[in-house]
Amino acid sequence: MARAGLSPTAVVDHALDLIDAQGAEALTLAAVAARAGVATPSLYKHVAGGLPELRRLVAVRTVDDLTDHLAAAVLGHSRDGAVAALLAAYAEYATRFPRRYAALPQAPDPDPELTAAGERLVNVLFAVLRGYGLEGSEAVHAARTLRATAHGFASLTTAGAFQLAEDTDLTLERLTRVLVDGLAGWPGARGA
Amino acid sequence: MARAGLSPTAVVDHALDLIDAQGAEALTLAAVAARAGVATPSLYKHVAGGLPELRRLVAVRTVDDLTDHLAAAVLGHSRDGAVAALLAAYAEYATRFPRRYAALPQAPDPDPELTAAGERLVNVLFAVLRGYGLEGSEAVHAARTLRATAHGFASLTTAGAFQLAEDTDLTLERLTRVLVDGLAGWPGARGA
DNA sequence: GCCATAAAGCTAAGGCTAATAGCCTTAGCC
DNA sequence: GGCTAAGGCTATTAGCCTTAGCTTTATGGC
Numbered sequence: 529m530a531r532a533g534l535s536p537t538a539v540v541d542h543a544l545d546l547i548d549a550q551g552a553e554a555l556t557l558a559a560v561a562a563r564a565g566v567a568t569p570s571l572y573k574h575v576a577g578g579l580p581e582l583r584r585l586v587a588v589r590t591v592d593d594l595t596d597h598l599a600a601a602v603l604g605h606s607r608d609g610a611v612a613a614l615l616a617a618y619a620e621y622a623t624r625f626p627r628r629y630a631a632l633p634q635a636p637d638p639d640p641e642l643t644a645a646g647e648r649l650v651n652v653l654f655a656v657l658r659g660y661g662l663e664g665s666e667a668v669h670a671a672r673t674l675r676a677t678a679h680g681f682a683s684l685t686t687a688g689a690f691q692l693a694e695d696t697d698l699t700l701e702r703l704t705r706v707l708v709d710g711l712a713g714w715p716g717a718r719g720a
Numbered sequence: 721m722a723r724a725g726l727s728p729t730a731v732v733d734h735a736l737d738l739i740d741a742q743g744a745e746a747l748t749l750a751a752v753a754a755r756a757g758v759a760t761p762s763l764y765k766h767v768a769g770g771l772p773e774l775r776r777l778v779a780v781r782t783v784d785d786l787t788d789h790l791a792a793a794v795l796g797h798s799r800d801g802a803v804a805a806l807l808a809a810y811a812e813y814a815t816r817f818p819r820r821y822a823a824l825p826q827a828p829d830p831d832p833e834l835t836a837a838g839e840r841l842v843n844v845l846f847a848v849l850r851g852y853g854l855e856g857s858e859a860v861h862a863a864r865t866l867r868a869t870a871h872g873f874a875s876l877t878t879a880g881a882f883q884l885a886e887d888t889d890l891t892l893e894r895l896t897r898v899l900v901d902g903l904a905g906w907p908g909a910r911g912a
Numbered sequence: 913g914c915c916a917t918a919a920a921g922c923t924a925a926g927g928c929t930a931a932t933a934g935c936c937t938t939a940g941c942c
Numbered sequence: 943g944g945c946t947a948a949g950g951c952t953a954t955t956a957g958c959c960t961t962a963g964c965t966t967t968a969t970g971g972c
Contacts, residue, residue: 534920534921556957556958556959557958557959557960558957558958558959566920566921566922567921567922567923568958568959568960569921569922569923569959569960569961569962570920570921570922572960572961573919573920573921574920578959578960579958579959579960630825633822633825633875633879637880638880643883646881646883665886668884668886668891669886669890669891669894670894672873672876672882672886672888672891672895673891673894673895673898675872675876675881676869676872676873676875676876676895677868677869677872678872679872679875679876680867680868680869680870680871680872680873680875681864681868681872683825683868683871683872683875684864684867684868684871687825688829688830689838689867690864691835691838692860694857694860694861694864696864698861699860699861699864699865702861702862702865702906702907703864703865703868705902706865706898706899706901706902707898707902709898709901709902709905710897710898710899710901710902713901714894715894726949726950748928748929748930749929749930749931750928750929750930758949758950758951759950759951759952760929760930760931761930761931761932761933761950761951761952762949762950762951764931764932765948765949765950766949770930770931771929771930771931
């Protein structure tokens with residue numbers, strides 16, 4: 529048999545394509561194998577943990593991708609401009625890959641590698657918050673606030689919860705202003 | 721055969737018990753049937769659409785429950801007090817039923833009944849926002865902001881995303897302040 | 913150039929799930 | 943007393959994940 533030249537990375541690539549095209553429910557080993565031109569059990573040579581591990585790898589990859597996207601977006605901005613760029617980039621990523629973003633919570637629960645990816649993302653937030661002079665505990669609360677806001681907006685948007693006619697871009701604008709003002713008045717923050 | 725005395729409501733009850741105890745992944749027709757003391761196919765007599773419909777019913781029930789919880793919490797409060805009560809109640813519900821809350825996005829996509837439940841929830845938000853004099857389009861943006869924030873915080877909390885030692889209650893306090901201030905300065909809002 | 917070995921593929925089989933089809937029994941009503 | 947409808951059942955099909963064990967391919971050392 530001609531080798532398919534598979535690798536864990538390639539398997540995750542196929543998984544992401546499947547999710548993007550058909551949603552998280554469509555992520556089955558059978559479908560990935562078909563896409564890769566391989567029999568289903570062969571996948572275990574590359575993803576030993578089976579379906580749960582594949583979901584885990586997909587989540588880690590997605591968070592890392594998102595982190596790169598966010599880091600690139602805030603580059604060259606600081607303070608309010610950085611917050612605005614961050615929120616816009618977050619929403620843009622979720623809008624560009626709605627099913628992938630929605631699939632994130634499908635990862636198995638306590639996972640060190642995914643936690644590490646989350647920390648890398650949060651480090652981008654910390655970098656933005658340093659512009660406001662926030663460090664230590666208050667930076668943690670502020671980072672959580674940023675993340676909760678960005679995630680909540682992205683999550684509800686991709687889930688189709690915003691059915692009314694009003695433009696979601698304007699909602700994001702309002703949300704950004706609230707956060708920017710909130711950070712300016714954050715305990716321990718310093719002015720520009 | 722002695723009748724099991726099942727009903728759609730009872731099936732959803734069992735489903736919620738299962739989710740609360742073991743998570744959304746454990747919600748299978750086989751498990752529900754075992755719990756109800758019935759063979760799997762018998763469930764189709766009560767939930768004709770099978771597993772997708774059961775997930776849908778679970779989501780509707782949960783959103784309605786949450787809505788009741790929120791409505792009760794804001795009762796007797798207005799403006800900042802109402803916002804604080806709302807956010808606290810939202811977080812409390814998600815903390816009390818973390819797996820149930822996490823299972824919400826599993827509902828099948830475009831569903832009128834679930835949309836209607838979402839509208840009932842949003843009506844509670846609109847009621848709170850009327851205390852700030854917000855109506856029309858700006859109320860919609862403000863409601864989305866409230867919901868995104870509450871959902872984002874609840875979602876990340878139940879997902880275990882907040883690993884650091886800092887108290888999440890204090891995070892919620894900070895978040896509440898940001899929102900309260902944001903609403904005070906909202907376009908079209910009037911003072912107390 | 914050949915051979916050993918590890919990696920990467922395969923088939924086969926077992927066990928789980930959802931879902932459909934068709935049958936039987938109970939409960940309640942006329 | 944019998945009809946009807948609802949609520950059970952078993953049997954079956956189809957699809958999935960997973961493990962076990964075999965076969966082939968590629969590669970690296972001699």
